[in-house]
Amino acid sequence: MVAIGAHVDPEDPLAAAAERGADIVQFFLADPQDWKSPRPRADAEQIRNAPTQVVIHAPYVMNVASRNNRIRIPSRKLIHAHAKAAATVGAIGLVVHGGHVGAKEDPTEGVENWRKLFVRAADDGGFGVQILIENTAGGDNAMTRELDRLAALWDAIGEFEPGFCLDTCHAFSAGIDLSDVVDRVMGITGRIDLVHANNSRDEFGSSRDRHANLKAGQIDPAQIAGVVAAAGAPVVVETPGGAAEHIEDIGLLREQLA
Secondary structure, eight states, X not given: OOXXXXXXXXXXXXXXXXXXTOSEEEEOSSOTTSOOOOOOOTTHHHHHHXXXXXXXXXXXXXXXXXXXXXXXXXXXXXXXXXXXXXXXXXXXOEEXXXXXXXXXXXXXXXXXXXXXXXXXXXXXXXXXXXEEEEXXXXXXXXXXXXXXXXXXXXXXXXXXXXXXXXXXXXXXXXXXXXXXXXXXXXXXXXXXXXXXXXXESSOTTOOOOOEEOTTTSSSOHHHHHHHHHHHOSOEEEOOSSSHHHHHHHHHHHHHHHO
């Protein structure tokens, strides 16, 4: 069975994993709404050597696609800082949202900005950890909301072999049918490295990014489990609540996949 776990508080991720019975944990290395670089963790070696898999989520403020220099350039710097820090804890990847350009701007420029990031990183020896680009729920000029935009992005950066993170809530809210989303994404990227198994508080095609617990949202939990089974990748629930709610969501997935 694939590794299943949850997004947890960064204070003590291994304790949080043990409390939830999680095979994998995802956490932030700095405030997700701030531009500060992560500080070295005193427990980095302990996390790196633990049997629990780890994935790091980059801050939400980052937008590599942006045409605004005051956003794009700091985003590039921050992605390198978080990738370096993610490597110190043995992370299997750094999740980064696909980002967007402005309402009246050309999305192809956002794609080119992503390509420049990978070109420059390749010239500097890489990131040191797998970059996992995540699909997003809303935005008319988002890079990874619609599958045709995702295809355009992968045409530009696929040669650098980035990873992909599929979020079920985001796909559902973007109006993408979950019954065949894995096949369609795999046809574009050739890979799914991580699944964010989240239900949605809002209806199909709402463009709203509001996660729900697996039994509490608009998506049939069996359909979420079907995505997980088809993807065959590690799974993280980013659902509301604490340990008790995560234990229930993790247990539901394990039961559905048994």
